[in-house]
Amino acid sequence: MAEAVTSVLEKLAAVLLEKVREVQAVRGQIEQVQKELRLIQALLKDVDSKCNRNNVVTEWLNQISEIANRIATVIDTFQVMIEENRAESSNWFVRNINRSVKRNYKTYKLGLHVELENIIEELNRLYQRRTDLRIEDLGALDDVDDPEPSDDVDDPEVVGLEDDQAKIIELLLDRSISRRTVLSIVGTGGLGKTTLVQKVYKSDKLEGQFDCRAWQSISQTYNLNDLLREILYSVKPHMEKKNSPVKDRDLPVKLKSFLRGKRYLIILDDVWDINLWGQLKMTLPDMYNASRVIITTRSLDVAKAADCNTKPYMPHYLSDAEGLALLFRNAFQQHVQPENYPHLLDVAKRLTKKCGGLPLALVVLGGILTRRERNYTAWNTLDETIDWHDKDGKQCSQVLARSYEDLPQYLKDCFLYFACFPEDYKISVWRVTRMWIAEGFVPKDGAGTIEDRAEKLLQELVERCLIQVTKKSWNGYCKYCSMHDLLRDLAIRKAMDENFFTVFSKKKRC
Known part of the structure; x- marks a missing residue:
């Protein structure tokens, strides 16, 4: 981390050596950025010398990295603009281009002043936060894993998923099944599989039940080595921070070696490839200590290939009452009781029923309604103008399409x-x-x-x-x-x- 800041400081020094009027206009701001960065650089050297970091310190370091990249981008762009602004040519066409470039530079320079001021404020804030975060006393901080999904994201909507959440947690904690089991959550797109698993993953009931955990989104295109590396770094974060990248050929052995003897929970979200588990299972040892793997997928074949002895779990579609609650929650952007809006209740029930109990359709439809007047006419017009019976029979597709058409x-x-x-x-x-x-x-x-x-x-x-x-x-x-x-x-x-x-x-x- 300190090396990244050093690199940015070198860029700033190089710019200040330029004896051109463009630099003189922002010299004071660049020097202030240098000053703030030197303070942080000194602090980072002390941080790097101590091994114990918690989630808050890691986030602080990530913010330092981001702003270092931001400064580098600003300086690179500034240097390009300087060169383009100084470009001269006798060619009439090129001279006109250069005049355009100069006009663009003047516009950019105004933005540059603002951007540098924002950077200075951000650097100052990050440095001042060191005391609040106890960064100057890292030896007293315990290291805590911070697996995905991040805990600082607002809790997703879980209307109608509470029972599903409880049942899955019960299956995960059932120690009567000691073998490593793969529980597949199977359902159509938009059914809320990822939302459900997020709630399970962050449940207090799982605290202390597993030695290590990891969450990985897979999707259709993935690289097996990258996937193994991400899982390894999730369950053993110090390996990423302290060592050079693990070579591809060593990944399976290192991951298996670390997980051996540990009770682990691995989440593989949105799996499409039926062959993925066959490629991955040899790196996840089965020590008969009730380790668990959760897969979310749209394909029953993927679920069966992963574990034919464990029945796939299929979340239910929302009931009319659950769908109505979710629609109102998203339309009003807060928890409300549908019964408190009798003038909207009939049309809301029709809208809900036509979504077929699909959470994503209800959430997006609620997002459309946030911009509508809260009266019967406005909601009924929306009901009448959506083609609910599209040729593919997909109840969600027309809701999503309408959400796009509704945008300016x-x-x-x-x-x-x-x-x-x-x-x-x-x-x-x-x-x-x-x-x-x-x-x-x-x-x-x-x-x-x-x-x-x-x-x-x-x-x-x-x-x-x-x-x-x-x-x-x-x-x-x-x-x-x-x-x-x-x-x-x-x-x-x-x-x-x-x-x-x-x-x-x-x-x-x-």
């Missing part, structure tokens, strides 16, 4: 842009909002800086239940996000229909 154009572009990221990719909010700005998706008018407006656009997509927050910063801001694979499929289809981008892939979703 500037939000449509932002939504489609998420489909550029790989499936199950952990998307940095800071990065994607800056990409939107670069693409010109963020309206130029409005209150606050353009960065503030971009973050408000993302928040609106979250409120519409089109984007999921997967990690928040310590102060409550959205840090990482993701897109449900059904919504990603919708975004890809819409993007291709509208020539927003083109997808080249040898694999197609089933």
